[in-house]
Amino acid sequence: MNEPLTMNRAHGAETTTNPTLQQPLRLIESSSQLPTHADVVVIGGGIIGSFAAYYMARRGLSVALVEKGRIGAEQSSRNWGWCRQQNRDARELPMATRSLQLWEQFTADTGEDTGFKRHGLLYLSNDDEEIAGWARWHEFAKTAGVTTHMLSSREAAERGRATGRAWKGGVFSPTDGTADPGKAAPAVASAFLKLGGSVHQNCAARGLELEGGRVSGVVTEAGTIKTRTAVLAGGAWASSFCRQLGIRFPSATVRQAIVRVTPPADPIPDALVSSAVAITRRSDGTINLSISGRGCVDPTLQLLRFAPQFSAMFAKRWRNVSLGGLEGIRWGHESLARWRLDQPTPMERARILDPRPDPKGVRDTHRRALELLPVLRESRIASTWAGYIDSTPDGVPGIGEVREVPGFILAAGFSGHGFGIGPGAGHLIADLATGDNPIFDPAPFRPERFSRSAWGKVADF
């Protein structure tokens, strides 16, 4: 598995690349000392944990952010970067709308660069059923005050002229946009550091200490931090962490490949999706290519355990899922093992979950992109990578205090669309941790729904 990265220079110094990772990622420095106490310990430095830590530090809390690898190095730097309201499930739309405002507010407040831009997202299709689905969402969005434009065939061809094709129709969502996954989580963690927070990388949380059933500390590989509140924003690792506490958190991961190509000579849309391929311009001009809904499921014991609950989700959301291989077992993020707190855990053996991209997926993605946008024939492949997307059975994240363990807040299962809603989710976590009025209704995200036999319907999009 990955070698732990060794850079720990003076606080504030940074590099922008990481030789062991294929995806661009800004590296930030760790704080020098693990605190003995904190008001809150956040476990996991992806986009969710970083924003949660930032919003809590803004309220004057002492917060320690512990990350077993590097800030942002898992899903949060491996994604397309889409920050969208378009096609959001009704339960998530308020969070998506607030998040777009918060992305802008974050940059205005901190001067940090997340690469966020509201350039609009373009969807093109030749499938009547798909277009009808977008039209239904368009009607629903109007009731929520969200503007999207249904595109006629002529308008779709005009907006998608770089494809040189005819289209039956499309949608353009002008208030949506993208942020740069290589910049965003590190930018937020950097702002958090400036507020006096502490960031501890290569520092896995092994478990919790409890007193009278409530959180009293977080045990990390570098020592214990006494605290009454722990937030678990551990992405693909959250379910196995919960298992150590006897908490059942159904989660399944899908491995999706991304191909990044060098900037094309002629203009293309900033963000375009068709059933064949999705294309996103990064802030350095390179282009991410991927296939929506396509991925590999690597069988693991955890997957077998939760498989019955996921059949509806896979049928609806992951249309092109194929059976993978031993990659999931090799990484150990879905282990059913119980581990001891005084010995290295699977998380320390896999500092950065960096699965191999499926070679066929990479070839298909690249071929489809060249067919869709001929100008990309001049571009060369700059890098390829994969990420494990962590899903819940209903496709909506679990966010909230876990009833069985007071003081333990779960924030995971973002089901392939957590990057764009990172700011809203982080704000909500801070609201829950401080007892402030929640920024939007937290009810749809409550983790207790996972202990029932049915969770409600699978997210629409």
Ligand SMILES: Cc1cc2nc3c(=O)[nH]c(=O)nc-3n(C[C@H](O)[C@H](O)[C@H](O)COP(=O)(O)OP(=O)(O)OC[C@H]3O[C@@H](n4cnc5c(N)ncnc54)[C@H](O)[C@@H]3O)c2cc1C
């Ligand atoms: C290929 C791909 C494309 C995607 N496209 C989009 C998109 O366009 N738009 C969108 O909104 N979303 C997208 N997503 C989903 C999005 O990336 C995720 O939902 C989001 O990044 C989840 O953030 P997170 O912080 O929960 O998880 P992660 O980014 O995975 O972070 C979790 C962190 O927790 C750390 N950790 C885990 N356990 C421990 C522990 N015990 N101790 C210390 N640290 C721990 C891990 O090392 C990791 O860094 C995509 C995902 C992928 C893989």
